[in-house]
Amino acid sequence: MQQNFHRESVNYFWITIGSLLFCAGLNLFIVPVGLYNGGTVGISQIIRTLLQSRLALPAGFDIAGILNLILNIPLLALAFLQFGRPLFLKTVYSVLTQTAFFSLIAIPSVPILSDRLTACIIGGLLAGAGVGLTLRAGGSGGGNDIIGLYMAKKYESFSVGRMTLIINGIIYLICAMLFELPTALYSIIYSAVCALVTDHVHLQNIxxxxxxxxxxxxxxxxxxxxxxxxxxxxxxxxxxxxxxxxxxxxxxxxxxxxxxxxxxxxxxxxxxxxxxxxxxxxxxxxxxx
The missing domain is CATH 3.30.70.120 (Alpha-Beta Plaits)
Structure with missing residues (x-):
């Protein structure tokens, strides 16, 4: 019993570190140069940008984390009903820690790295390592993962990766239409770096x-x-x-x-x-x- 508690405590510790790295990669390097994540975080960022043009939001404070939490509520209910308590609890914890870090890590008023490509690589390395650590600890960032797991369970032709590609493709198409094509293209580069690092960190543990x-x-x-x-x-x-x-x-x-x-x-x-x-x-x- 004590050994199980210690193991789970270590898992939650790594989920916390993973969430910190993911949010740091986004808020410190990706958001300052006007780029976007995929999944529900990306949807939250787009909504945030549209709201900023209409509301006087405090400088450096990012509401994307709060919006991401709101979007994840119905998905967390789905996770609880479909996948059981352990995955549900770790996903809830991961989403809550992400919400906290998105709000606590201030977005620099001047980009740390002004070159978008360099920001994509550094931000992708940090965010990908964070996602990989979360997955290694048995957690999930919610969003795409929950939808993908549900669709893969319901339909044999679906997979988590395929669902992620579909959702992210739609998000970056919206970015290209709402903002500009380079924004969408650099966001795709960031997502590719993030995915490669995630796989490297995660697959090494399987x-x-x-x-x-x-x-x-x-x-x-x-x-x-x-x-x-x-x-x-x-x-x-x-x-x-x-x-x-x-x-x-x-x-x-x-x-x-x-x-x-x-x-x-x-x-x-x-x-x-x-x-x-x-x-x-x-x-x-x-x-x-």
């Missing part, structure tokens, strides 16, 4: 159990040398062919699948491989960022 069946007795050396992962292997006999084969078992991160696949194609293109995602790992396994 463990893959890999079983390789090969005729090459030296194949395990390649995994040891090039990936630096430990392996267990033994000699077996094929039930159908009754010929000798070697079975290799290793645990890698999801991010290492591509280099492993390339190694196998070069060393033994006829190897038979089984991969399963998300095994619980205890003991001597190196997690890499």
């Amino acid at each position: 463990n893959m159990n890999v079983q390789i069946f090969t005729k090459d007795p030296e194949l395990y050396h390649v995994i040891l040398q090039k990936l630096g992962r430990g392996v267990t292997y033994w000699k077996a006999v094929g039930g159908y062919t009754e010929t000798d084969t070697y079975v290799i078992i290793t645990i890698i991160s999801k991010y290492e699948i591509a280099p492993l696949r390339q190694m196998l194609l070069e060393k033994d293109p006829h190897a038979f491989v089984i991969m399963s995602e998300g095994p619980e790992i205890f003991g001597n396994f190196e997690k890499r960022l």
